[in-house]
Amino acid sequence: MPPSTQTPLAEALASKLGPLADDLAAWARTARRSLLTRGEPLLRAGDIWQHLWWVEAGALRLFYLDRVGTESNKNFFLPGAMLWPVTPWLRAQPAAFHVEPLEDSIVWALPLDGASETARRGPAWQALEHHTVCALLDGKMQREQAFLQHSAQERYALLLAHQPDWAARIPLKHLASYLGVTDVTLSRLRGGMGLIKG
DSSP states (O other), rough: OGGGGHHHHHHHHHHHHSOHHHHHHHHHTTTEEEEEEEOSSBBBBTBBEEEEEEEEOOOOEEEEEOOOOOEEEEEEEOTTTTTTEEEOHHHBBBBBSEESSSSSSSEEEEEEEEOOOOOOOTTTHHHHHHHHHHHHHHHHHHHHHHHHHSHHHHHHHHHHOOOOOOOHHHHHHHHHHHSSOHHHHHHHHHHHTEEEES
8 A cells, every 4th residue: 555545644653663465454444443532332231342432632431330330541542542352251241331532533443343353463462462551551550559559649749750641631530540540639639740731
């Protein structure tokens, strides 16, 4: 596919994998671009997740609901982010979480169907999957450590240091949920850290 006709998703994949092999390029051409309105569900708990999503513009959040409907944010995805059910188990089981845009967003959906299996068995894709699984595990371990060993203020300071784009873009109430505190508590922490201008 000539560079001028590549979709933004294909270009993003090529930036991670190098020039796309024919099967990967053919698979990338099956992606569909969606314009999503803020709050419009991309995935609901109970759905089967069978797409790779790449965020061209906007912001997504992945969150859980507990038995009484309280939301708990697990992750955020800004432009350039890619998310998909990496393991066969995640593709086969109903999702236990929701994914929705925090603002009007443009998302490319790439089906993880039988037609993509050959492309996904190639060494370039396998390497990307390995890198993604390692990053997910590292992130999970670091977050677990933060909750077990750090105060809420320390967790927020870590977020500011390691995810400044989140701090600048994600509404405070959603950051508070991610940090395991109320938005009132986060506002107080920010005030104590001199981050609220009077």
